[in-house]
Amino acid sequence: MFATIECQVLATDRISQVMIAIIASFSVWFFRPLTDTTNSSPSSESRGERAPLLQNGANVQGTHRTLAGQERPQTSAAHPADTVPETGDFLGIFRQSKDGREIFWNLVKYLCHYGKKQSEKPSIPVVLISIVVFGMLVAQAVAGVFSAKIASDRAGLSSSRHCGIWQFDNKAGEEDAYLDDLNNHQKEARASRYARSCYNSPDPASPFPCGHFYNQSIEFKTLIQQPCPFESPELCLDGLYSAVTFDTGLVDASTIGINAPRTHKFRRTTSCSPLNRSEPYVTKTEGVNNTLYWYNYGPKGDTDYTFSTTGHPFEWLVPVYSVNTYFSSLYPEYDYWRPVPGLQPPAGSTLTILFVSSMHIYHTKPSFDPIFYASEPRRFNDHRDSLYYNSDPQARAVACVDKTEICSQDGQTCWSMTSPVPRGDTVSSSYWFMKWSLENSNIYDSIKWRLGTALLAQESVGQSVSRPLPGNQWQIEASQLFATSLARIQYDAWEIATGEDRQRPGYTETTPVEAKGRLCGVYKFKTADYTNVNLVGFIGLLALAAFIFVLSWKAQTVGLIAGSNQQNGSTAQPLVVDAIARGICSGINKVWRNSKRYIKDRMSRISATT
Numbered sequence: 001m002f003a004t005i006e007c008q009v010l011a012t013d014r015i016s017q018v019m020i021a022i023i024a025s026f027s028v029w030f031f032r033p034l035t036d037t038t039n040s041s042p043s044s045e046s047r048g049e050r051a052p053l054l055q056n057g058a059n060v061q062g063t064h065r066t067l068a069g070q071e072r073p074q075t076s077a078a079h080p081a082d083t084v085p086e087t088g089d090f091l092g093i094f095r096q097s098k099d100g101r102e103i104f105w106n107l108v109k110y111l112c113h114y115g116k117k118q119s120e121k122p123s124i125p126v127v128l129i130s131i132v133v134f135g136m137l138v139a140q141a142v143a144g145v146f147s148a149k150i151a152s153d154r155a156g157l158s159s160s161r162h163c164g165i166w167q168f169d170n171k172a173g174e175e176d177a178y179l180d181d182l183n184n185h186q187k188e189a190r191a192s193r194y195a196r197s198c199y200n201s202p203d204p205a206s207p208f209p210c211g212h213f214y215n216q217s218i219e220f221k222t223l224i225q226q227p228c229p230f231e232s233p234e235l236c237l238d239g240l241y242s243a244v245t246f247d248t249g250l251v252d253a254s255t256i257g258i259n260a261p262r263t264h265k266f267r268r269t270t271s272c273s274p275l276n277r278s279e280p281y282v283t284k285t286e287g288v289n290n291t292l293y294w295y296n297y298g299p300k301g302d303t304d305y306t307f308s309t310t311g312h313p314f315e316w317l318v319p320v321y322s323v324n325t326y327f328s329s330l331y332p333e334y335d336y337w338r339p340v341p342g343l344q345p346p347a348g349s350t351l352t353i354l355f356v357s358s359m360h361i362y363h364t365k366p367s368f369d370p371i372f373y374a375s376e377p378r379r380f381n382d383h384r385d386s387l388y389y390n391s392d393p394q395a396r397a398v399a400c401v402d403k404t405e406i407c408s409q410d411g412q413t414c415w416s417m418t419s420p421v422p423r424g425d426t427v428s429s430s431y432w433f434m435k436w437s438l439e440n441s442n443i444y445d446s447i448k449w450r451l452g453t454a455l456l457a458q459e460s461v462g463q464s465v466s467r468p469l470p471g472n473q474w475q476i477e478a479s480q481l482f483a484t485s486l487a488r489i490q491y492d493a494w495e496i497a498t499g500e501d502r503q504r505p506g507y508t509e510t511t512p513v514e515a516k517g518r519l520c521g522v523y524k525f526k527t528a529d530y531t532n533v534n535l536v537g538f539i540g541l542l543a544l545a546a547f548i549f550v551l552s553w554k555a556q557t558v559g560l561i562a563g564s565n566q567q568n569g570s571t572a573q574p575l576v577v578d579a580i581a582r583g584i585c586s587g588i589n590k591v592w593r594n595s596k597r598y599i600k601d602r603m604s605r606i607s608a609t610t
Contacts, residue, residue, distance in 0.1 A: 156527035157259060162499030163520040164511035165436055172506030180506060185449040188484075191491050192446070192454060195483035213494070214257040214524050218486040220248045220268070222479060229271035229401040232342025235281070237274040237370055244475045245271045246482040250411045253434040256493045259524040260430035265407040266438060267414065268486065272400040272478040274370040275353075282394060293394050297353060298339040300326065306337060306353070312393040313357040319464040321372075322357040323451040324395075327444040330418050348416030349403040352444040355395040361461055362387035365468035371396045372457050372473045374466075387465065398474060402442040402485070406435060429518035437493040446484040456480055497523030555579040 168180045198210035199217045210216050226245040228236035236242045246269065253263035275281065275297065285292040287310075295307040307324055326337040328344070328351040337353075345351040356371050366388045367374040376391035407414040408425055417438065421427050447454045456477055460467040470476065494500070496519060501507045511519070555574045574582075 156525060157521060158497045158523040158525065159521070160498045161520055162502050163497050163523075164499055164502075164509050164516065165496060166499060166501040166504075166507045167510045168501075168504075168506050169508050176506035179504070181449070183501070183504060187491065188446065188449045188454075188488075191487040192450070192480075192484045194491070195480065195487040199483040199487065200479075211526050213490050214526060215255050217483075218248055218251055218255060218268075218489065220246050220482065220486065222246055222475075224475070226271060228273060229345075230273070230343050230399070231346075235273075235276050235342050235399075237276050243271050243273040244478060245269065246479060248486070250407060253430060256434070256437060256490055257497075257523050257525055258430045258433055258493070259522050260428065262409050262426075264409055264431050264434055265411050266434060267405045267407060268438075268441060268489075269403045270400055270443060270478070270482045270485070272398060272443075272475075274474060275397040275399055277394060277396065291393065295355065295395065295397065296340070297343055297397065297399075298337055300337045307355050307395065309357065309393070309395050313359045313395075314389055314391070314393075315360070317360045319361050319461050320359050321361070321452045321455050321458050321461075322359055322395075323447070323455065324355045325444060325448055325451070326353050327351070327448070330416075343399065345401045346403070348405075348418060349401050350442050350444070351399060351401055352442065352447075353397060353399045354447070355397050356455075357395040358390040360464055361466050362389050362464055363466045363468065364388075367469045367471075367473070369469060369471055369473040371398055371477075372469050398478070400443040400478065400481075402444075404438050404441060406431075406438075429515055430522055432512070432515040433493070433496060433519055433522060436496060437489050440492055441485045441489045443478075443481050443485060445488065446481045454481070493523060494525070551575065551577040551580070 168177075170177075172180075193208055194210075197208035223245040225241045226243040227233075228240050228243055229245075230236065233240045248266075248268045250265045250267055252265050253260070281296055283294045283296065285294070290311040293309045294305045295309075296304075297306040300306050306326060313322065328335050328337060328339050330348070330350060332338065332344075339345075339351055339353075343351065343353075358372065358374065361374070362378070363374040364385070364387065366377075373392065373396065374388045374390045376389055377386035378389060379386050404417050405414040406417065408422070413422055413425070415422060417435070421431075452458055457466070457469060457473055460469065502509070553576050555576050555578065
């Protein structure tokens with residue numbers, strides 16, 4: 001039936017036309033009946049008879065047998081546009097066609113009209129075209145399916161030759177210093193935006209790209225009702241178990257993009273708690289017109305207090321949260337602020353203290369959060385419900401202890417950022433790369449440049465009125481700052497790999513001697529233009545193509561059969577795939593027969609013994 005197919009192209013687009021041509025071409029060749037030279041009767045052509053063909057638009061007379069068995073003449077006229085070349089003159093298609101569309105149309109008619117004749121005696125060009133076109137179709141389909149399977153990831157290796165650590169030189173000019181402050185603000189804001197968009201519950205509709213780093217985020221868990229992180233538990237506002245802790249667990253350096261056969265690990269933890277505001281930590285002095293509040297969490301510079309406020313912040317008519325922050329670093333002997341003994345962080349840790357003041361902000365619902373407190377109602381004539389504000393003029397303090405640990409490759413031994421590498425541990429360029437990427441990962445470096453604008457609560461304020469805040473708003477703020485500190489690790493690793501600041505005014509390279517020139521080519525990230533493939537899968541796909549090619553050979557060529565089947569009167573010669581299929585079927589048949597024979601013999605023996 002495929003040999004006498006009649007075609008009518010109804011589709012107008014070229015894709016449909018190409019698909020019809022491919023199917024018709026392959027059908028004519030592949031499904032042709034095999035000619036048997038011994039058993040078949042002579043055809044009309046073998047007797048010298050030739051069916052009339054439509055040539056040059058001439059009329060051809062024919063007969064048609066009716067149901068009654070009578071013959072009646074039938075005349076058909078071919079339009080010049082329906083001219084079909086001779087079967088043996090395949091290249092006549094190109095000679096008689098005027099353009100590409102006519103060539104394609106005549107080819108389709110040629111394949112359809114002379115399908116039967118070509119099946120009896122295939123034309124070599126038709127067979128070759130059928131094989132090539134159909135093979136390309138199959139190859140594209142197979143490659144499309146398996147390419148998705150063998151694709152591994154889109155990781156690329158940084159090829160920048162400007163890797164290293166670039167820092168601002170304090171001896172640079174004042175104008176360069178202002179530009180450096182702006183640059184630091186932008187880096188902090190960039191990490192915060194990334195943490196907002198790509199950490200915790202990423203927003204798929206966010207315009208901020210999340211697929212640039214090798215891993216989208218550094219995972220961490222949140223633990224509430226944790227022990228007070230300070231040496232004196234009375235400094236925690238709500239008692240011994242009132243802190244919140246964020247913990248990454250052990251993180252392999254490859255997570256932040258470091259590419260090495262074996263890498264070290266790190267761990268980041270942060271514990272935060274609101275601070276006790278009773279005396280002696282907060283005292284006040286009554287002035288003539290205002291009240292002064294002194295916050296005594298440790299001396300600052302030449303003073304004996306940490307922070308001070310005057311008057312009532314709500315009366316300043318600015319709808320913002322005011323934030324002041326101070327920091328105790330890993331080198332406390334050089335710090336501007338020195339915490340009181342009960343607040344000093346453990347060895348190898350840093351401490352950040354934040355003072356938050358609610359200024360002229362009303363809330364639609366009362367807030368009992370210890371930092372974002374607002375419970376005093378006030379009614380307005382144009383509002384049906386009361387609005388609430390913070391009537392307490394004191395600033396509210398929260399402190400966080402940050403700890404960063406570097407761990408061995410097996411994760412069994414960990415040490416602080418200031419401790420020497422344990423004896424016996426292998427130190428490589430990937431170790432230094434990871435360590436310097438962790439330098440700015442803390443709460444202080446996640447908020448010091450943005451201050452109040454970094455708070456999520458500030459985004460809830462519009463025209464002096466804030467949307468309702470949850471009762472654990474301070475924990476949400478701490479979580480966002482911790483995520484920002486982790487995103488800062490990712491960006492700082494990128495900065496080291498590319499030398500991002502090398503062209504900024506006032507910046508100089510400060511890469512230590514032990515790592516200078518050794519940090520290039522060890523950073524990997526996600527690319528948008530390239531895809532890595534699985535080597536085994538790729539080689540396997542090529543081997544599959546070669547295997548399929550071998551299957552199409554004649555079995556006699558590769559020695560699977562001794563001679564041609566022409567001895568049996570058939571012109572068809574089996575292919576390798578035919579020989580293999582026959583061998584498999586023969587093997588299955590033998591196994592089946594032997595199994596039946598074994599079972600039968602076994603049953604006979606059992607019957608004989610019983």
